[in-house]
Amino acid sequence: MQTVYKKKSGIPASTGDNNDNIKYDMVVFCHLRWDFVYQRPQHIISRLAKSLKILLIEEPWHRPEQEGSRLVEVAANLHILQPNVYHIDEIAGILPQYTNKNTATGWFYSASFLPLLDYFDFDTVVYDCMDELSLFKGAPEKLVSQERSLMDRADIVFTGGKSLYESKVKHHENVYCFPSSVDRDHFSKALNGLAIPEDIVTIKSPIVGYFGVIDERINLDLLKETAILKPEVSFVMIGPLAKIGEHDLPRLHNIHYLGMKDYKELPGYLKAFSIAMMPFALNDATKYISPTKTLEYMAAGKPIISTAIYDVVRDYSEDVTIISNSGEFSKAIDAMLANNNVLNPTDYSDILEKTSWDVTVEKMQAIIKNTVK
Known part of the structure; x- marks a missing residue:
């Protein structure tokens, strides 16, 4: 018998198809760990x-030292299954x-x-396509054909x-665009008397900061070149490494890596930023991204510098400074610092008032209700 691990104490799992405790209204299949960076899946x-x-249900996570899989109760209505198996195909055996x-x-x-689709x-069937995963580093070749099959069987694609x-509307008749939104109340805490965390309060200002996953989507050469041009500026990177190693990171006296932080802590770190940055590489992995952090930076009232990510350019070019190289990055920093490091948060109000995760989810639920077979 498996074990259900609640936050502090363990309770036995239920077995048998007729047990009310194992009847769910929705089963979600997610490639991201729930306890990883808090982003679109967690919000929705x-x-x-x-x-x-x-x-x-998370992707397989084989842990030979642990007996059985783990079911975590995040909330009364939300359980996370961490399958202790090698391959996705094996998950059906424990379901x-x-x-x-x-x-x-x-x-x-x-x-x-x-x-796992045929098991249920x-x-x-809803496919919430948040990224073009087939273009990410290390993606299996079969993912393209798997997505084609999933879209053939999906009733709704977000x-x-x-x-x-x-990209997706060409292949399905029921596709809806829901760009990632923002928890404005959470990130606007950076505008009040929130305390700045100790590991960043000691870093010399001005600070140009980033938070999010640090992977092949980040232009590390751009970061290094700009840090060389601006030795008096501190560049702070907050977030976990993925698909790259410590040896890939540029090391300079004014580049600081603070590691992964809890979602609840992010407003405090944002408060310490003089400028927020999105130094993304322009490659296959970033071709279709629409960074959630754009709106999160805005909610904190921070001036933003970004590379020319397509969705950022066409939606926010009047509000975000777009750069293409270290020279432009350096000049943009100088211009913003000359403006006293401050962008009036009301400048973003028109954008922020049009979006919220609550409204996004309400609209998604209405679409599902109207599409039920």
Whole structure:
């Protein structure tokens, strides 16, 4: 028998298809760990869980030192299954211990979970395409064909940005664009008397900062070259490494890596930023991205410098300074610092008032309700 681990104490898992404890309204398949960087899946699924009982299944995480898989209760209506197996195909073998096959909605964040689709009898299948995962470093070749099959069987496709929408709408008749939104109340805490965390308060100002995953999407050469040009400026990178190693990171006296931080702590770090940056590389992995952090930086009232990510350029070019090389990056920093490091937060109000995760989820739920078979 498997074990359900709540936040502090363990309780036995239920078995048997007729047990009420394992009847979920929605099963979510997610390639990102729930405890990883807090982003689109966490924002959307936590809100859906206010009215639906949800099981979120993560990718396999084989841990030989642990017996059985782990079910974590994040909230009364939200459980996270961490399968202790080698491959996605093996997850089907443990599912009877956690859920039955009759579930109203199947929600996919990655087509890699396609082998599990036939295990369930879903009324509605949703594909929330937040990234073009097939273009990411290390993506399996079969992911393209798996996505094609998933879209053939999906009733609804949501996309995390306009570029993704334009790509997917060619292959499905029921596609809706829902760019990542923002928890404005959370990030606007950076505008009040919030304390600045100790590991950044000691870093010399001015600070040009970034938070998010640090992976092949970050232009590390641009970061290094700009840091050389601006030795009096501190460049702070907050977030975990993914698919790159410590040896890949540029090391200079004015570049600081603070590691991964809890979502709750981010407003405090944002408060310490003089300028917020998005130093993305322009490559296959960033071709379709629509960075959530753009709006999060705005909610904190920070001036923003970004490389020419397509969705950022066409949606926010009047509000974000777009640069293409270290020279332009350096000049943009000088111009912003000459403006006393401050951008009036009301300058972003028109943008921020048009978006919220709550409204996004409400609209998604309405679409699902109208599409139910």
